[in-house]
C-alpha cells in the first residue's frame with residue numbers, strides 16, 4: 001500500500017484515494033516531430049526497477065494533480081511535489097539520494 | 107433541518123436530509139484581496155485547509171463549499187459572490203446536485219471508519235475538521251456537527267446507494283468498538 005501526501009491540500013492518504021497518471025516529466029512530441037520521436041513519446045516508458053517519477057491525481061480529495069517520486073520495489077515514497085515543473089526539483093533529488101545513494105538520475 | 111428518510115434500526119441513527127441549500131465557490135483563495143472580500147461577503151473568516159468554519163468548508167486550494175443558513179437562499183449568495191469578488195470567480199448553486207446525511211450516535215466514527223481510508227480516532231479528527239475522501243466507492247466529504255454527530259455530503263446521484271450503505275454499515279453488533 002502506497003502512502004502519499006498531497007502537496008495541494010496536505011492530506012496524507014493511502015493510494016485508493018488517488019489515481020496514478022503514469023510516468024512524469026515526459027517531453028511531448030507532436031506537430032513537427034519525426035515518426036521516431038512521436039512513437040517514443042506515445043509508447044515508450046522507462047519502467048525502471050527502483051526510483052520512478054509519476055503523475056498522481058488526488059481524485060477522491062481536492063482533485064488536483066501533483067508529482068510523486070517513489071520506489072517500485074519497496075513502495076517507499078521519497079517525496080511529492082507540485083505539478084507545475086518540468087523536472088524533479090533539487091530538494092526531491094536530495095531526498096532520493098539520501099535513501100538510495102547509488103541511484104543516478106538519467 | 108428536516109429529513110426525507112430516517113433509519114434508527116442500527117447502532118447509529120442514519121438520516122437523509124431533505125434539501126440543503128449550498129453554493130460552490132471557485133476562486134484563488136491564496137489571493138489576499140479575494141480573502142478579504144470573501145470575509146466580508148460571507149460574514150466570517152475563510153477556513154484554513156481541510157477545515158470548516160460557520161458552515162463554510164475548504165474543499166481545495168481554489169474551492170469553498172458554503173452551506174446556506176436557513177432563511178436565506180443560495181440564489182442570493184450566488185449573486186452576491188459573483189458580483190462582489192473582483193477576481194476570476196465562479197459561484198454556483200449546487201443544492202440539487204448534492205445529498206446530505208446525518209449520522210448520530212456514540213459510534214458514528216466507527217461507521218465511517220469502515221469505508222473511508224481516514225484516521226477517524228478522536229485525537230486525529232475533531233470538531234472543525236473537514237475531509238474529502240471516499241466512503242466505499244463513493245466520493246464524499248464529512249465533518250463533525252457535534253461530538254456524536256457527523257454530517258456527510260455526496261453527489262445526489264448516489265443518494266439511495268449512500269443511504270443503504272450507511273444503514274448497512276451501522277447495523278447493530280457490527281461495529282468493531284475500536285474508538
Ligand SMILES: [Zn+2]
Pocket residue numbers: 006007008009010011058061062063064
Ligand atoms: Zn489533495
